[in-house]
Amino acid sequence: MVNSNKHDSLPVPGPAALAHSQTLEALIAAAIVAGDGWLPFDRYMELALYAPGLGYYSGGSTKFGWRADDGSDFITAPELSPLFAQTLGQAVAQALQASGTRAVMEFGAGTGKLAAGILATLDALGVQCERYTIVELSGELRERQQATLAAACADNPGRLAKVDWLDTLPDHFDGVMLGNEVLDAMPVKLYQRRAGVWHERGVTLAGLDAGPGAAGVDLERNLAPPDPALSSQPRLGWADRVIAAPAPALAELLAEIEGDHDYLTETCDAAAAFTGTVLQLLGRGVLLLIDYGFPRHEYLHPQRSGGTLMCHYRHRAHDDPFLYPGLQDITAHVDFTAIAQAGLDAGADLLGYTSQARFLINSGITDLLGQLDPRDTQRFLPAANAVQKLLAESEMGELFKVIGFSRGVDGRLASFERGDRSHAL
Ligand SMILES: C[S@@+](CC[C@H](N)C(=O)[O-])C[C@H]1O[C@@H](n2cnc3c(N)ncnc32)[C@H](O)[C@@H]1O
Structure with missing residues (x-):
């Protein structure tokens, strides 16, 4: 038709x-x-x-941003508010301490804002991070990340010197690995x-x-x-x-x-294979993956008869992947049961699986918001709005999930302490 x-x-x-x-x-x-x-x-x-x-990811599209008129197509959590990176930084700090490691690896780092925020938070907490490696497939995004980090570390060249870039995975890594909205960008x-x-x-x-x-x-x-x-x-x-x-x-x-x-x-065989591969090269440490999706029984619910493939162009979501190839994002939700299985098959331990809201609250986002002065409306109001978006059930709080794996780490992380839903996978 x-x-x-x-x-x-x-x-x-x-x-x-x-x-x-x-x-x-x-x-x-x-x-x-x-x-x-x-x-x-x-x-x-x-x-x-x-x-x-x-x-789309290897060409020059703007991709991340707030509005269609800035040439962007969608917004991700690190772009919404620095509180997301600060909170994740607190979770990464816990994971570094629990694993006794001193290195972080981020997959698909977008504009570099998450990396900049995590590094600043680790410094503020006095948690040692000797190296922050970004695995980035796109040369264009790598340049954007370099510019963001150079600006964010202008008064701290030592922090910038910790960051390096790879375009392929290393053979071995000890530390904390993370990826925000990476699995949903893999071919289905x-x-x-x-x-x-x-x-x-x-x-x-x-x-x-x-x-x-x-x-x-x-x-x-x-x-x-x-x-x-x-x-x-x-x-x-x-x-x-x-x-x-x-x-x-x-x-x-x-x-x-x-x-x-x-x-x-x-x-998405690619997402499961990616999870298995990165956990096989993890000697000791933690992997945190954040994305939108469901456990298998919800993913394959009889009523979800149209699938989850979605395209984003200039902040409009639609379902035609043939529109303007290379100029729009194409994405699908993540089957977290497949991801959990891939991790277990790779011999890793499942640390936890929970909603983004629960993970961020467990990791201290509301305390961070509470430290801002509500009378300073210019800072407080945008932060409060962003926290509402990140946590609300009707926005990102429930659709987005966090899954965590570990290897060689004793005990759990506070970030998965309350509201763990591993049993639902
Ligand atoms: C939706 S963007 C998310 C960017 C960023 N993490 C954020 O939250 O703003 C997806 C990113 O995943 C990256 N990506 C996809 N497959 C990857 C892989 N196998 N290894 C590393 N990055 C990958 C893409 O290149 C892209 O930068």
Whole structure:
């Protein structure tokens, strides 16, 4: 079905951004042709987000910010308020002390604000951190992080000297590892049950045969581009392939979904593999991962029949991953049961699993807010508003979760002491 009005309310990018998107779309089109007319969705998402120099995270999009008119698409917790980094800094301090380690590693560090806040908090608490390593896939984000940290450490060059950057994982690490909203940015596979038959959703081009087993190709779903400059572009669309013989793990997972109604869901092998890999290289220490998602039984709830894939463009959420490839974020919620299983399979201990609200309260966010003077309205009001957003059930407090793993650490962390929901995984 064609719905040419669907994107009318979204802002149209300028000519340079459209040209950038066209170049990426041509690269994706070539990958589809090379794949006999069909690309699994996880490969599409990987190219759309991470194709060197062109993908959303590897190109020059603004990404993080407050408003569409600053060119940004979404806001994350470290951008909302310095209290998030300060609170996380307190949790990291506990974890460094509990593990007897002196190094921090952050994955996918965004603008660098979280790193700057954690380092300042550790210094203020007198907790030793000899090295803060950022693992960053994007050269452009690395430059932004360097600028943020240089500005934040202008009066403390010693603090800045502790920070280094890697673009691949090291072989071994002792210390505290953390990632905020990293798992949700990893490529997912899409599975669709239609008329009781499971298909893998992939991507094809108008006019191409999507290969053997293709069914229900719905090329019209990719809409007329809002800018005539794009009319010569290859047109991306969905193509679903019947899964003839699902691997046992996939068959087991799909069998968990009750009913026989039409249903769309995702799996993220990349997020589970990432968790397993980083925990295997952790000799002694803690891993904290913060993201939006649910345990498996909620993730695969019969009523969640549309899946969780979501796109963000100029602070509007929508469900079309083919709009402006390279200019918009594509994301899916995290299956925390899969993440917990990956950690246990890697031989780590599960420290805890709780809501972001509970984790931040346990780690002292309300005490930090209480230290601000309410009469200083310029500082207090934005901080109180941000804390409300971070903690409220209807905002980020409940949808976002924190999962923690450890290796070689005795005892628990206060950050998971109250409200632990590990039993729900
Ligand atoms: C939604 S952004 C979050 C950025 C930042 N942590 C924040 O909260 O503002 C997702 C980040 O995860 C990074 N990322 C994705 N896969 C990664 C991986 N395997 N290793 C490290 N970073 C990764 C992306 O490059 C991107 O910078």
